[in-house]
Amino acid sequence: MTTSKIDLKKSLDSYRAPRGTFRIVDVPPLRYIMIDGHGDPNTSPAYASALEAIYPVAYAMKFASKRELGRDYVVPPLEGLWWAEDMSTFTTHRDKSRWNWTMMIMVPDWVGSDMVNAAVNQVKKKSSPARLGDVRLAELSEGLCVQTLHIGSFDDESAVLEQMHHNFIPDNALQLSGTHHEIYFSDPRKTGPEKLRTLLRQPVTPIEAATSVSFEE
Structure with a gap:
């Protein structure tokens, strides 16, 4: 057993992404505590109540791991899966009231x-x-993904996603195959919008061999 604190976002290669360019990575199956919802994260009571539930559980696990197993770690960043019936709401209209999320x-x-x-x-x-x-608690298997680091406000992501979805992915003989995924390295309560660091990830498959991602509970 060890008392040194492990930072998983630094030790896992899939949590690394450059700014200003897209990277193709193979993300291993990972387990998460999850909670689902719908609506604008800026105004939806469901979103606020989701965070009120998930964060205490994450910290309770961390302290139990340190106390019972002698393995301390930094609580990993909040992440989100986002989707809608009309995916243009992410890259064009940004109608957050129509978004689903985990x-x-x-x-x-x-x-x-x-x-x-x-x-x-x-x-x-x-x-x-x-x-x-x-x-x-569920396992997410994403496999092949395209990702990049976005620095700036969440509303400024649309231009990056437009380029990812409509240029880089098809230009590399890939196609979208899973749910838009964001990893939040910054706390928006403490960081100005222009300095927010968000990893943007999109699962993909080669055009000739399309598959889908799934949850295993």
């Missing part, structure tokens, strides 16, 4: 489902957020 935080591979359940029960005893019962 907010999630990665779970280290040494943290078992029993420890996740114990963390949920611990949070329930202390504060019991309204959507705590909706938090679930």
Whole structure:
């Protein structure tokens, strides 16, 4: 056992992306605590209540890992899967009221489902957020992906995504095959919009061999 603190976003290659260029990566299957919702993240009560549920569980797991296993780690960044019936709402219209989302935080591979359940029960005893019962543990298998680092406001992502979806991906004989994925390296409550650091990821497949990603619970 060790008491050194592990930072997973620094040790996993799939959490690295350059700014100003697109990178093709093979993302391994990873486990997350997740919670689903719909609507504008800036105004939807469902989004706020989702974060109120998922963050305490993530920190309860971290402290349990350090206390019980002697393995301390930095709580990984918040991540989000985003989709809509009309995907142009991401790159053209930006109608956030039509967005569906899954907010999630990665779970280290040494943290078992029993420890996740114990963390949920611990949070329930202390504060019991309204959507705590909706938090679930699931594995996400994305495989081949295109990603880049975006620095700036969330609303400025559309030009980057337009270039990714309509230029880089088809120019490399690839096609979209999964859900738009964002990893938030900055806290918007503490960081100005122009300095926000967000990893933008899009699962893809070669055009001649299309497959789909799936969740395994």
